[in-house]
Amino acid sequence: MASISGFPEFLPEGRMAEMRAIDILRSVFELHGFANIQTRAVEPLTELSRKGEITKEVYVVRRLHAEAGDVDELGLHFDLTVPFARYVLDNAGKLTFPFRRYQIQPAWRGERPQEGRYREFWQADIDIVSESTLGFHHDIEVVLVMLEACDRLHKELGIPPVVMRINNRKLIQGFYAGLGVADPLAAIQIVDKLAKIGDSGVRALLAEQGVGAAEIEKILAFASIQTSQDDIEDRVRSLGVVDELVEQGLHEVQALFTAVHHRFPDNVVIDCKIARGLDYYTGSVFELELSGLESLGTVCAGGRYDSLATDGKRTYPGVGISFGISRVFAPMIATGVLVASRAVPSVVLVAVDSDDQRAQADEVATALRARGICCEVSPNAQKYGKQIRFADRRGIPYVWFGPVLGQVKDIRTGDQEDADAHAWSPDPQDLRPVILRRDA
């Protein structure tokens, strides 16, 4: 059985790298007070549809032994936002708002896989959701938290520096409305294709929508604005479009930029073509790409939605951002760029002198484990040279010989010394597998 396209799996030394990434994300999110939740893998198909229509490539889940007349009711979730919105409504009476949660789970899409796309992919989402109103400073907060996480992933796992591109849907919609565009949402979806179809393609599609030639040029001029300086207001106003929403959007995107730029001056750009296409954002929008790996596309994205969820009576506004763990790490792990220094947690292999001495070796291992030192006992009592090679093949750096008051050898240097299993510790750098970045 070969692998199934679009469902990545890793060897243990690759999985360790992925786990380290997840541990880093979890650690940063918890430092900022986000609580973890997990939602079930399946949602009712009604939840996975939008206005009755399922636009995504959903995987339907059905009992093999279902009765002939049974109706398909469940599907695998295709993101973590839809389940979270449902979870908030389910538990609204028991949660305290603003509710800050992170969620690290796989999601599934039945797309025809292509490079960098997966059918099963892990995401790490943070969202802050409240009842009725949610302060704008939370928009700033989720961006800063994610950039802090990316900074740690950069320093500890060697992912490239990131660029967070920010924009604001009020600014875009206000700009289009101020230009007199009849269907701003349709225009947004057209401009969202700019990178794919180019200026000429966008011109043609906007013209089809009945947008005038002068307005089209203004839209393209607006979409081309990118800045990492404090000049967004001047640059937009120079296009001469006046609208109250434009002012609100400018104010917000400038405030977001200022706050993020203060902490991460090299990692944030205002980019007026960012709109998050079909998604239902209503304010800030964010997209993150990896410097030098722009070909991977957007690896992290999010924004503000004034009504993440509603039960008819109450509305829950939210802001969130989602990091594509598989998108970023699966290629690095699959190609061996990111790999653990050893394929096992063990830092010590306890050698076995002879089969009837296994209890002695177990005693050594128990003493080491009691102090948090991961180890395993040799599976057999072959000659020491073979046991050392067993450790070497796994990248286990130390081999223990004899009883608790025995000897330990660093098989990398050959140094061997007397040691007490109740007291000896490995070099702290060896305690856990190190995640290495091996550039091609």
Next chain:
Amino acid sequence: MASISGFPEFLPEGRMAEMRAIDILRSVFELHGFANIQTRAVEPLTELSRKGEITKEVYVVRRLHAEAGDVDELGLHFDLTVPFARYVLDNAGKLTFPFRRYQIQPAWRGERPQEGRYREFWQADIDIVSESTLGFHHDIEVVLVMLEACDRLHKELGIPPVVMRINNRKLIQGFYAGLGVADPLAAIQIVDKLAKIGDSGVRALLAEQGVGAAEIEKILAFASIQTSQDDIEDRVRSLGVVDELVEQGLHEVQALFTAVHHRFPDNVVIDCKIARGLDYYTGSVFELELSGLESLGTVCAGGRYDSLATDGKRTYPGVGISFGISRVFAPMIATGVLVASRAVPSVVLVAVDSDDQRAQADEVATALRARGICCEVSPNAQKYGKQIRFADRRGIPYVWFGPVLGQVKDIRTGDQEDADAHAWSPDPQDLRPVILRRDA
């Protein structure tokens, strides 16, 4: 939208308890040198079938937008053993044997849910698999590792003490063969129903199989043997059934019992009715239940299989054991018996004096986080009393007032003191949420 039967979800304070359980399992497994892997959620339906037949309640996965003629090919895995066997074959050339892995993932079964049964449930599996041969001491090892994990779950999360019931398929099969039972496997499956259908039910079904009355009584006498002393050989031999496999099985089950009893004298019993029914074990078998919660049934089970996987040329024997995380913890969490001391990771709420002082509060939070102290900044600048109540509702024990050189209040005692956010630390017991056991 209400919850879907059989798919448990928890509030954040419950999820924290579940995460702590998973962290404990992970920690114990890694101390013993088990490496983590994850397998995809889906397997080809051919992998999920046994001898061409799918006996389990598999969930089939199908693209919603599949073409009319497309054939169902994928199903959600119903355990972690089948995917592991497939993974070993997929990666045999890249793994080093004996290969020790742990796997903590959900599995799915489309059963009609009943109490204590789930359609989506988390399991924690450890297995050791090798090429051609695998030492018997690994049978002992996986049992000891799981009992060590259960001991930590008992001490740290208050699950009841456990009883590991052990037996050996060679012993059972040899006993039945020695009795002249024509189809030992069918007899095993009948005796496996003993708890459900009682002696009389077993008698009737065995008679239907053509087993004689005297042999049936011997089978029932054998199945009734339970001992936690060194007398299994005597008790089995007193039944007068002679078979080479009986001797092998007795030797193995006695060796397993001796080794496990040495470390965990109160937690192991030889129980000759344990057979692990339909599963394809070939030697040691184990079942674990919680003392006083026997009604939950078997919460952890496993055994030795001489051919976990085979590619035609090579055979991979293995031994493993699987812990039912959902089976044990979902009821405790759902009923509130197990809950975190607070619903958020934050140990400190940093109060905000006024909206234009938010940057000052952010600076305090950054200083605390730099030293690993989880905290969040108040979402608003309400009166201090309201901000304290905000912390109290979440169980956050400390509130910080003012700048980095400010004051911190323990809101449980009301004590307030001057503090430097670059130096102050909470009581170490407060640093992480504590998992509490609240007996009903």
